[in-house]
Amino acid sequence: MDEIVTGQPADAPETPAPKDYRAFLTQVETREKLIQDKFSKPGDEIWEIYAGDQAEKTPFNILYSNTEILVPNVFSAMPRPIVSRRHKKKNEDLAARAAQEMASYCMDTNLSGYPSYLDAVETAVLDAALPGQGQIRGRVVNGIACIDYVPFKNFIWGYSMRWEEMPWVSFRHDKTKEDLVRELGLQPDVADKIVTASEEGDDAAKDKGPPTIAVYETWNKATKKVLWLTAAHPQCCVLEQDDPLQLEGFFPCPENPLRFIHTSCSTMPRSLYNLYKVQAEELNKVSDRIKRLINAIRVRGIYNGNLPELVQIFADGTLENALIPATQASVMSNDGGLDKQIWLVPVEKLAATLQQLFVARESIKATIYEILGIGDILRGVSKASETLGAQEIKDRWGSARVRKAQSRVALFVRDSVRLLVELAAKHTPPEIWQEATGIELPHGVQAMLLQQSGQQTMTWELVLGALKSDIRRSFVVDIETNSTVDAEATQDRQDVVEFMNALNQAMSGLAPLATQGPEGFQVAQDMLLAICKRFRLGNEIEGSIGAMKFSPPGGDEKAKEMEKQLADAKKKLEQQHQAIQKEKESLSQEHMSLEQLRSTIKADKIIANADYKAQKADLQIMMQNIQAIVKQQATLAKIPPGRK
Known part of the structure; x- marks a missing residue:
């Protein structure tokens, strides 16, 4: 079973559904029944014819043949988005570049688990060619926008004369109760009220495998809400969401x-097959008659039983370039030879009828081709022996009727790319934008700090702001597809030649205007850009032409002179820098010498201070000794002579 991917962000507001949506569910189911009767069931039959499931009824499957001719002529290549800015502002240029890179990434993520864009669009184109309507839808999976295919039987829409006034659309999902509860994250009180067919005691439903529940994912434009409606719940709604995307x-x-x-x-869609259904049924009848006549045209007859050699001729399938001896040659010669002995059943009238049936079948095929415009494609097939004029005429014939279908597919693809960009702008974080586009811009806290510091710089918030705004986005970027059909090599070469001729003539004619100052150069540049936009190759060089700057006459010589002066000044500055470096080194050496001398003087001073202190100490000791001797002598001088 397919898993439901709603595409809403993880923090999408979800509220319980206390209301009774029985009337709304009845409206959806009634509309579904009408669509099934007029579109889905006939569409299933058409798909069966295309797939060959009704080979007995359709001996000539003209539907398959026509579809395989028409579909490759309207869509056969991966489209490449072209996003161009409409105003000359830096943030808009970055927005256009970022949108183009992100669209290319989302169309081909090369990641598993994401819907394939090419498969979705190809299947939708096939649905449009067979049942009559193809549809896709946008999703957001893990922060990445993607496009998914919608089966034509599961898409339901409301009552309206125009799609622009459509009140609601709904997508049917057939899910088991367990899958529904898990994928939608339903609350236990809501999940307990869901009743399946097996829980109601339907034995027939039990024999068909796990019981499923028909759930309608209904997008109501009036209330901007998404309702998950089902008859298995008493209130007919298991979940209500506020505009998730x-x-x-x-x-x-x-x-x-x-x-x-x-x-x-x-x-209500109309199938292309219904346009020639009567002719297709007539073609099948003619083909069936041709088959019956071919089976009837056989070599049958009788022969003369008296000639046993005739049996050997027709019965032995190994005989080739062989002669059989005749036992009764006289009988054959008397009766007029061998051809008179065999009587075959006449088939000339059957062969004539068969030839007329072949002519009638080709006539019916031509009528069908004219109805669908495939005859124009066949007439556009040229031969190598034809002249160039004949080939050009056939080329115009071959694309006249199909061009309208090609434009419808191109518009459908363009709308899908715009949907991708809008989803990515509103639900893809800046980190993924930066990785997918390769554009390095500040975002988050870094961008906030830069803004608080007063620095004027581009941030992802500013770029995505231009893409998030509905009005600003429509005026900033223009998303188109360059091609949805494989172009012929000759046509590509012719386009290149025409573009180069137009560019050469435009530059020659605009050269005098471009030399009339900056204003004239700007006018010439705008005219040249306008011409480039008319060609596919011009879109690729538009950015380079827009980056061209005005250069006054003689500007090259002045530029060379200025470059020479700058080179001389740079050389002088380098010489001065070298001289300053040498002087700096010399001063550094002198500084080192002074430092060494200072260290030596400081050491000598320390030694001298030590010697001075030692001499002072010795002098003090000597003075003390002298004073002691003088004192002793004075004491001896005061003693009487008899006591000495």
Whole structure:
């Protein structure tokens, strides 16, 4: 079973659904039944014819043949988005570049677990060519925008004469109760009220495998809410969400599904097969008659039983370039030879009828081709022996009728790319934008600090702000597809030649204007850009032409002179720098010498101070000794002579 991927962010607001949505569910189911009767069931039959499931009824499968001719002529290559800025502002240029790189990344992420963009669009184109309507939808998976295919039987839409006024769209999901509870994250009180067919005691449902529940993911444009409706719940709604994707058009799909037949009186699809169904049934009848006649045209007859050699001729399949001896040659010669002995059943009338049936079948095929415009494609097939003029005429014939279908597919693809960019702008974080586009810009806390410091710099918040705003985005970027069909090599070469001729003539004619000062150069540049936009190759060099700057006459010589002066000044500065470096080294050496001398003087001073202190100590000791001797002598002088 397919897993439901709602595409809403993880923090999308979810509220319980206490209301009774029985009337709304009845409206959706009634509309589904009408769509099934008029579109889905006939579409299943058409798919069966295309796939060869009704080979007995369709001996000539013209539907498969026509589809395999038409579809590759309207979509056969991965489109490449072209995003161009509409104003000459830096943030808009970055927004256009970022949008183009992100769209290319989302269209081909090369990651497993994400829907394939090419497969989704190819299947939608095939649905448009067979049942009559193809549809896709946008999702957000793990922060990455992607496009997913919507089966034509699961897409339901409301009552409206125009798609622009559509009140609601719904996507049917058939899920088991366990999958539904797990994927939607339903609360236990809501999950307990869901009743499946087996829980109701339906024995027939039990024999068909695990019981499933029909759930309608309904996007109501009036209330901007997504309702998950089902008859298995008493209140008919298991979940109610507030606009999870915040898209400009609210619906998660292109505003107009892909159709090759448009009417102004109804939104009910019309199949291309219904345009030639009567002729296709007639073609099958003729092919069946041709088959029967071919089986009837056989070599049958009788022969003369008296000639046993005739049996050997027709019975032995190994005989080739061989002669058989005749036992009764006289009988054959008397009766007029061998051809008179064999009587075959006449088939001339059957062969004539068969030839007329072949002519009738080719006539019916031509009528069908004219109805679909495939005859124009066949007439556009040229031969190598034809002249260039004949080939050009056939080329115009071959694309005249198909060009309208190609434009419808191109618009459908363009809308899908715009949906991708809008989803990515609103739900993809700046970190993924930076990794996917390769554009290095500050974001988050870093951007906030730069803004607080007063620095004027581009940030991811500013770029994505231009893409998030519905009005600003429509005026900033223009998303188109360069091609959805493989172009012929000769056509590509012719386009290149035409572009180069137009560019050469434009530059020659605008050269005098470009030399009339900056204003004239700006006018010439704008005119040249306008011409480039008319060609596919011009879109690739538009940025380079826009980056060209005005250069006055003689500017090259002045520039060379200025470069020479700058080189001389740079050389002088280098010489001065070298001289300063040498002087700096010399001063550094002198400084080191002074430091060494200072250290020596300091050491000598320390030694001299030590010697001075030692001599002072010795002198003090000597003075003390002298004073002691003088004192002793004075004492001896005071003693009487008889006592001495």
